Amino acid sequence: MSDDKSLKQWEAKPQIRVTTTWDEGLAKAAKAWANKCKFEHNSCLRESYGCHPIFEYVGENIWLGGLSIFTPKFAVVAWYNETEYYDYSSLSCSAICGHYTQVVWANSYKVGCAITMCPHLGTAETAIFVCNYGPTGNIRNRPPYAKGASCSMCEEEETCVKKLCRNKELDRSERTYQNISALIQLFPLTETKLSS
Numbered sequence: 001m002s003d004d005k006s007l008k009q010w011e012a013k014p015q016i017r018v019t020t021t022w023d024e025g026l027a028k029a030a031k032a033w034a035n036k037c038k039f040e041h042n043s044c045l046r047e048s049y050g051c052h053p054i055f056e057y058v059g060e061n062i063w064l065g066g067l068s069i070f071t072p073k074f075a076v077v078a079w080y081n082e083t084e085y086y087d088y089s090s091l092s093c094s095a096i097c098g099h100y101t102q103v104v105w106a107n108s109y110k111v112g113c114a115i116t117m118c119p120h121l122g123t124a125e126t127a128i129f130v131c132n133y134g135p136t137g138n139i140r141n142r143p144p145y146a147k148g149a150s151c152s153m154c155e156e157e158e159t160c161v162k163k164l165c166r167n168k169e170l171d172r173s174e175r176t177y178q179n180i181s182a183l184i185q186l187f188p189l190t191e192t193k194l195s196s
Contacts (some may be wrong), residue, residue: 018165019109019161021110021111021170022110022111023110023111023134024112025052025053025112026112026132028112029042029044029132030113030114030130033060034128037121039062039128042132045136052132055110055134055136057135059102059134060130061075061079061130061131062128062131064122065126066125066127067117067126070127078099079099080100080103081100082096082099082101083100086100086101088143088147098138102136102138105136105137105138105144106144106146109167110133110134113132116128150164151164153165155167
């Protein structure tokens, strides 16, 4: 599936309830874990407040591959494309789809990501890209989002902005995105620049 087709699908599905903002603490935790060059989830995810001082538990997605094909968009589209394996009615996956459900988890309102070169995990150009989400998604037997009309579930203190609920208390960062497709433009250049 091409990136353009995937992005159009994102636009057509009103799945995310609140806007999401960049969190430097989550990005630093992602960078610290990425720097360990382990293609596995961070051990702090199992510990209450182990990864972040504000979020009791943090969610995480990991992408591993060649730097020549990597972009944040490429990784996020790959995670999102797991939607074909997710069955909303049974809240189950027919194959791996936890990356998708974390990306669209409605109550995860902060994200931070980082990339690191890890040549011992493959070739000289192998990179690992880690995104942390706060609070965590992927809670067993809970849907990642509620189906319905955009902004129909906004709380009293929230406003509807570009078909998403915006909560100024949760949205203190200047770097916001109003839909998944904009996530790819969110990453600070300092986190995605790689030296040769």
